[in-house]
Amino acid sequence: MPPQAVAPARNAQSAGSVASLARFFPEAVPVRIPVQLARTLEAGTSAAANFTESTVIEFGTPREVLFLCATPLEFADVLRLRNSDGSLDIEASVVAVQYHPGQTVVAARFLGEVPNWIVKP
Numbered sequence: 001m002p003p004q005a006v007a008p009a010r011n012a013q014s015a016g017s018v019a020s021l022a023r024f025f026p027e028a029v030p031v032r033i034p035v036q037l038a039r040t041l042e043a044g045t046s047a048a049a050n051f052t053e054s055t056v057i058e059f060g061t062p063r064e065v066l067f068l069c070a071t072p073l074e075f076a077d078v079l080r081l082r083n084s085d086g087s088l089d090i091e092a093s094v095v096a097v098q099y100h101p102g103q104t105v106v107a108a109r110f111l112g113e114v115p116n117w118i119v120k121p
Contacts, residue, residue: 017105018058018066021098025107027061029119033083037069040078040091057081062121065092066107073097073104078111087116 022028037053052071059066065081073079073094082089092108099105110117 017098017100017103018068021096021105021107022059022066024096025059025061025064025066027119028059028064028066029061031057031060031118033057033060033088033118035067035081035083035088037067037071038080039071039073040080060117060119062117062119064095064107064109066105069104069106070102071104072099073106079108081108088114090114 034054034056037055039052053069055067055069057065057067075094075097077094079092079094080090081092091111093111094106095109096107097104
């Protein structure tokens with residue numbers, strides 16, 4: 001019989017981390033939306049033309065998104081989230097963070113109306 005080994009499943013671990021933060025957002029539902037993430041200098045600026053990181057929105061509410069990223073973000077940081085076809089292109093402000101080794105779990109609240117958002121009130 002070959003020796004057995006256990007390797008952590010990265011996706012299950014990251015989903016668990018985001019799910020633990022999602023407990024604080026009762027309206028949160030699971031979604032899987034790949035996006036580009038960039039930090040902006042101020043709300044309303046176009047300084048985020050060059051996106052800095054790819055991530056996946058794992059949970060959403062009518063007003064917030066929750067995701068995991070490698071960038072160390074802080075409360076009140078303003079971000080731009082954009083999906084590949086541009087149907088989601090919105091700024092959001094960080095409202096919660098949980099730090100884990102090498103990753104940050106983030107909840108960010110939309111700064112404007114999102115016409116094509118799939119999670120409706």
